[in-house]
Amino acid sequence: xxxxxxxxxxxxxxxxxxxxxxxxxxxxxxxxxxxxxxxxxxxxxxxxxxxxxxxxxxxxxxxxxxxxxxxxxxxxxxxxxxxxxxxxxxxxxxxxxxxxxxxxxxxxxxxxxxxxxxxxxxxxxxxxxxxxxxxxxxxxxxxxxxxxxxxxxxxxxxxxxxxxxxxxxxxxxxxxxxxxxxxxxxxxxxxxxxxxxxxxxxxxxxxxxxxxxxxxxxxxxxxxxxxxxxx
Amino acid sequence: xxxxxxxxxxxxxxxxxxxxxxxxxxxxxxxxxxxxxxxxxxxxxxxxxxxxxxxxxxxxxxxxxxxxxxxxxxxxxxxx
Numbered sequence: 237x238x239x240x241x242x243x244x245x246x247x248x249x250x251x252x253x254x255x256x257x258x259x260x261x262x263x264x265x266x267x268x269x270x271x272x273x274x275x276x277x278x279x280x281x282x283x284x285x286x287x288x289x290x291x292x293x294x295x296x297x298x299x300x301x302x303x304x305x306x307x308x309x310x311x312x313x314x315x316x317x318x319x320x321x322x323x324x325x326x327x328x329x330x331x332x333x334x335x336x337x338x339x340x341x342x343x344x345x346x347x348x349x350x351x352x353x354x355x356x357x358x359x360x361x362x363x364x365x366x367x368x369x370x371x372x373x374x375x376x377x378x379x380x381x382x383x384x385x386x387x388x389x390x391x392x393x394x395x396x397x398x399x400x401x402x403x404x405x406x407x408x409x410x411x412x413x414x415x416x417x418x419x420x421x422x423x424x425x426x427x428x429x430x431x432x433x434x435x436x437x438x439x440x441x442x443x444x445x446x447x448x449x450x451x452x453x454x455x456x457x458x459x460x461x462x463x464x465x466x467x
Numbered sequence: 468x469x470x471x472x473x474x475x476x477x478x479x480x481x482x483x484x485x486x487x488x489x490x491x492x493x494x495x496x497x498x499x500x501x502x503x504x505x506x507x508x509x510x511x512x513x514x515x516x517x518x519x520x521x522x523x524x525x526x527x528x529x530x531x532x533x534x535x536x537x538x539x540x541x542x543x544x545x546x547x
Binding site for chain 1: 533535
């Protein structure tokens with residue numbers, strides 16, 4: 237099982253991801269954004285950071301990196317791809333996931349642990365039971381998820397909402413539990429096939445008790461177990 | 468060179484946090500007449516003479532604006 241972690245100019249969480257999957261006993265390697273082959277990788281991670289300085293819009297330039305054509309092909313073949321934070325933004329800009337991520341409603345960069353409720357979804361990357369509450373940090377300025385009403389209906393109907401921001405007991409506050417104003421408290425979504433997953437929180441930062449928790453482990457172990465089963 | 472000016476704004480219904488903040492700030496400063504502030508992007512584009520506006524629209528759809536959340540207006544300004 238080998239994870240491939242894409243490095244865009246301005247990515248800054250790729251080492252955390254490699255460390256996290258190594259810590260969990262999996263192999264990982266870096267993929268340069270100019271590369272045109274994903275050979276040898278079983279799952280692809282688009283990490284957090286500020287690709288291309290977030291110019292124009294977050295992820296708007298990175299989606300045209302040469303490697304992204306390969307990532308699109310990889311997803312079309314059913315390959316598992318996860319986009320974390322800036323990676324999520326890149327996946328929406330590349331139209332691999334619907335909707336967009338706007339500036340946080342409070343106009344403040346948000347950096348803190350958040351409670352997330354696992355929803356019943358098609359996501360292959362996470363097989364925690366529905367209603368499980370995990371604590372994972374967010375670290376972003378543009379995490380305010382939005383989409384039109386029709387898209388939201390489809391996300392709900394198809395089980396594409398994977399994670400929602402919530403209160404510590406799993407409930408959702410009146411007026412929303414999202415720290416960034418996200419529509420319907422959405423923190424993470426997947427595509428219809430469940431193989432492409434994007435989320436604003438950073439599970440790679442909580443795989444070791446040394447850095448404050450282990451709730452992030454299930455985000456990487458699930459896909460490894462699933463791939464091992466397929467083979 | 469031909470010159471175009473492009474105005475990118477959020478679609479109707481998309482919340483514009485900087486605009487809403489400016490709106491509140493103006494009202495707090497005593498400008499009670501302020502009803503709405505929307506903040507967008509202004510882009511100056513210079514292209515080779517004879518470039519059809521269709522090409523400029525394509526540039527907007529592909530990169531300069533995100534049609535999921537933004538509208539844009541292109542104005543032809545003439546020679547650069």
